Amino acid sequence: MTETNVHPAAGGASAGGSALAPAAISITNAGKVFAVAKGAEVRALENIDLTVSPGEFVSLIGPSGCGKSTLLRLIADLDEASSGEVLVFGKSARQARIDQEYGIAFQSAGLLPWRSVQANIELPLELHGVGKAERTTRAEELIELVGLTDFRSRFPDQLSGGMQQRVAIARALAERPKLLLMDEPFGALDEMTRERMQQELVRICAETGAAVVFVTHSIPEAVFLSDRVVVMSPRPGRIVGIVDVPLGPGTSRTEALRENPGFFTAVTAVREALHGSPAVPAGADLR
Amino acid sequence: MTRAGGRSYAVLWGLIGVIILLALWEGYKALGPSSGVELFGQGILPKTDDRSMPHLWAMVQRAAEPVNSSAGSPPVWLAVIGAALNSLGVAAVGWAVGSVIGLLLAILMQRLRVAERAVLPWLILSQTVPLIALAPLIVAWGGKIQIGAFSWDRWMSVAVIAAYLAFFPVAVGALRGLQSPDTIHLELMRSYDAGWFKTLVRLRLPASVPYLLPALRLGAASAIVGTVVAEVSTGYKGGIGRMIVEFAQSGTSDPAKAYAPIAGAVVLGLVAAGLVALLGLGLKRFNRQEVSS
Numbered sequence: 001m002t003e004t005n006v007h008p009a010a011g012g013a014s015a016g017g018s019a020l021a022p023a024a025i026s027i028t029n030a031g032k033v034f035a036v037a038k039g040a041e042v043r044a045l046e047n048i049d050l051t052v053s054p055g056e057f058v059s060l061i062g063p064s065g066c067g068k069s070t071l072l073r074l075i076a077d078l079d080e081a082s083s084g085e086v087l088v089f090g091k092s093a094r095q096a097r098i099d100q101e102y103g104i105a106f107q108s109a110g111l112l113p114w115r116s117v118q119a120n121i122e123l124p125l126e127l128h129g130v131g132k133a134e135r136t137t138r139a140e141e142l143i144e145l146v147g148l149t150d151f152r153s154r155f156p157d158q159l160s161g162g163m164q165q166r167v168a169i170a171r172a173l174a175e176r177p178k179l180l181l182m183d184e185p186f187g188a189l190d191e192m193t194r195e196r197m198q199q200e201l202v203r204i205c206a207e208t209g210a211a212v213v214f215v216t217h218s219i220p221e222a223v224f225l226s227d228r229v230v231v232m233s234p235r236p237g238r239i240v241g242i243v244d245v246p247l248g249p250g251t252s253r254t255e256a257l258r259e260n261p262g263f264f265t266a267v268t269a270v271r272e273a274l275h276g277s278p279a280v281p282a283g284a285d286l287r
Numbered sequence: 288m289t290r291a292g293g294r295s296y297a298v299l300w301g302l303i304g305v306i307i308l309l310a311l312w313e314g315y316k317a318l319g320p321s322s323g324v325e326l327f328g329q330g331i332l333p334k335t336d337d338r339s340m341p342h343l344w345a346m347v348q349r350a351a352e353p354v355n356s357s358a359g360s361p362p363v364w365l366a367v368i369g370a371a372l373n374s375l376g377v378a379a380v381g382w383a384v385g386s387v388i389g390l391l392l393a394i395l396m397q398r399l400r401v402a403e404r405a406v407l408p409w410l411i412l413s414q415t416v417p418l419i420a421l422a423p424l425i426v427a428w429g430g431k432i433q434i435g436a437f438s439w440d441r442w443m444s445v446a447v448i449a450a451y452l453a454f455f456p457v458a459v460g461a462l463r464g465l466q467s468p469d470t471i472h473l474e475l476m477r478s479y480d481a482g483w484f485k486t487l488v489r490l491r492l493p494a495s496v497p498y499l500l501p502a503l504r505l506g507a508a509s510a511i512v513g514t515v516v517a518e519v520s521t522g523y524k525g526g527i528g529r530m531i532v533e534f535a536q537s538g539t540s541d542p543a544k545a546y547a548p549i550a551g552a553v554v555l556g557l558v559a560a561g562l563v564a565l566l567g568l569g570l571k572r573f574n575r576q577e578v579s580s
Contacts, residue, residue: 123479155575
């Protein structure tokens with residue numbers, strides 16, 4: 001379904017063998033149309049096919065307006081697909097939301113300003129009737145996981161942007177979801193904090209084993225974090241290529257990876273997929 | 288701390304304002320013509336004789352003397368405090384009732400868009416009805432209420448009018464507060480599958496506190512004004528509003544007497560606003576604002 005003359009999509013590859021457990025995410029021919037003023041329509045997404053395996057880290061990348069955030073919102077059931085099917089762990093997106101199958105983090109941390117770090121992390125547990133003692137234990141684990149032990153009783157306005165984002169990630173992990181949805185969570189951070197947060201995220205994902213869908217518009221960020229990078233293009237938003245980021249034997253996602261030749265190859269592949277839209281004849285000069 | 292410094296500055300400026308006002312009074316009295324200032328036959332500034340503008344010290348002195356010549360008559364200041372406390376009690380009941388109604392209306396309007404469109408214009412309209420017209424109606428309606436041992440008292444009419452004034456700022460302020468959460472917070476609650484009520488309790492109500500506190504303060508001031516006016520127009524005895532009118536009637540023979548209850552009413556408004564501010568101290572953490580990196 002996915003058309004690309006740059007790097008063929010490897011969409012089905014990882015989904016093929018997992019007949020036993022349902023895929024973390026399975027999207028078939030999904031589209032999203034927004035009605036705007038006076039009957040006009042905007043086709044935000046078209047013909048989206050994507051499968052994400054349990055434990056897999058997938059980034060969505062593309063220019064502004066390519067619908068990558070919309071796609072994430074369809075998975076999160078914050079918007080409803082106009083056509084096609086979005087399944088999360090074999091259930092409808094709506095049912096998956098109701099069953100709390102995913103944790104979500106946005107570009108701004110979105111912490112409740114009147115709650116301390118610990119109380120913010122406990123919020124989802126509190127809403128779902130988890131007892132006080134259990135909440136405290138879980139919050140302490142998570143605070144340690146994101147390295148904020150000394151800040152547990154601070155309030156969000158006393159934290160830096162990076163710290164706030166860590167709290168948001170801890171909150172997203174509170175109910176041990178098997179799927180983490182992240183919409184440009186590091187977009188507002190400075191480059192240094194950003195790289196450190198990426199490193200942290202790699203560690204956290206390894207510890208939790210959750211699948212991640214990560215929206216970004218930074219190519220190095222996508223390549224550094226992901227098993228696969230999904231490249232999208234705008235008007236209407238669609239998938240133009242999926243770039244595998246195979247780690248060589250003995251390589252792990254540490255700072256050294258950023259210097260690795262394989263890293264640069266993948267960065268180049270993503271860049272070519274981004275710029276070489278199928279509408280443009282091969283070899284055409286893109287400025 | 289800058290905040291503490293800011294507060295003592297505010298007190299200082301407040302005092303300076305009061306002193307300027309007092310100086311203006313005495314200054315005009317000393318320098319202005321005793322027959323007042325007229326322009327084209329219209330009096331634009333009052334006469335400065337002792338009957339129209341008693342000296343400040345005469346007012347203070349009068350406040351220390353008994354209310355009237357009958358035996359056992361309490362000093363004016365004590366009578367004023369008694370009347371002010373009486374009014375404060377009635378106003379507090381009105382404020383509490385009005386605030387609860389205002390908050391409930393705001394929640395209803397937040398819940399149902401239709402309700403907001405249908406109710407809000409009526410709320411605004413309600414505040415344009417003159418109290419003088421309303422008071423006799425409420426007294427008349429209240430008089431008909433008799434349920435078992437409960438019978439309508441005149442002070443309840445006063446409290447109803449105070450509530451009628453107090454509910455409006457609370458309803459409008461609370462509505463704005465309930466609608467204040469960002470999309471991101473609302474979507475977060477949706478992702479938690481939190482229903483309307485849970486969202487109200489965990490998100491909308493805490494988020495509304497910074498809007499609610501000034502509204503409650505405004506409501507308290509309105510309740511005091513409503514009480515003072517309603518006491519006069521319903522004929523309720525014992526409150527400060529009634530006392531202002533009674534003392535003013537003896538104005539020609541005893542001009543300094545009328546100012547004590549007026550000062551009492553002003554202090555009453557300040558006390559009411561202060562009490563609400565105390566309420567705010569307990570809710571301080573809800574005044575924290577989100578700061579993005």
